[in-house]
Amino acid sequence: MKKADKKVKLRSQIILSAKEYKKYFAGKSFLYCYQKKCFEIIFSEECFLHLTGVATTLHAYDFYRKAVSGKLELNQFYFNDKHPFFTAKKKLAALPHLHTLTHEAVIILEELPSKTHLFKLGMTNIDFTIGIDETTNRFSQYSLVKKGKVCYPRSLRIKDKSIEKSRRCFFVDSIFSKEIRQRRYVQPLLIPNNSRINSAIESYLRPSLVKELRKNYIAYCNSK
Secondary structure, eight states, X not given: OOHHHHHHHHHHHHHHHHHHHHHHHTTEEEEEEETTEEEEEOOOTTHHHHHHOOBOSSOHHHHHHHHHTTOOOGGGOBOOSSSOHHHHHHHHHHGGGGGGGGTSOOEEEEEEEOSSOEEEEEEEOSSEEEEEEEEOOTTGGXXXXXXXXXXXXXXXXXXXXXXXXXXEEEEOOEEEEEETTOSSXXXXXXXXXXXXXXXXXXXXXXXXXXXXXXXXXXXXXXXX
């Protein structure tokens, strides 16, 4: 396949990935709980560019908007030593499936190193990993776990032995979602019926959801 044809194919993958990103992440916040710990992560529009592996002269938000509308031009992204074609190709093959990290029993990583950065947190399903950092941005005012702070995906890595590289790793216990501006988490995305919600996280959940989860747990215990 000619170089120009390869770039056309990657453009299609970028657009597809942007549409999937919008479908599953736009306007939402996710709460991950493990080992009596919690963190919130928001996949904002600006984060999309860094997950594709390509370089561009566009602002990250503009890149996402052009991609999701299908208007991204071939001359608006490129590759270089820092953003090699081969790496972008691997990332864009995985990126449409990024949403699986929000409803599967993923592994949470603590202190995940890369060649140039130490991520405080990471998340993996073995096939791919996201490096997670913490920041203050326009969404921070809606955070519940850490007031004024929110986590975001900074890097997407493919089959990089992240579990072995991280200092500690744990299976996630539960995952919840909400619209960013909602005051409490309302949607359980992953929670086993035999799991009792830790009282420490109940304050992050809508009271009706807490009641429902308690009811399900009691029903499970009574069935045994």
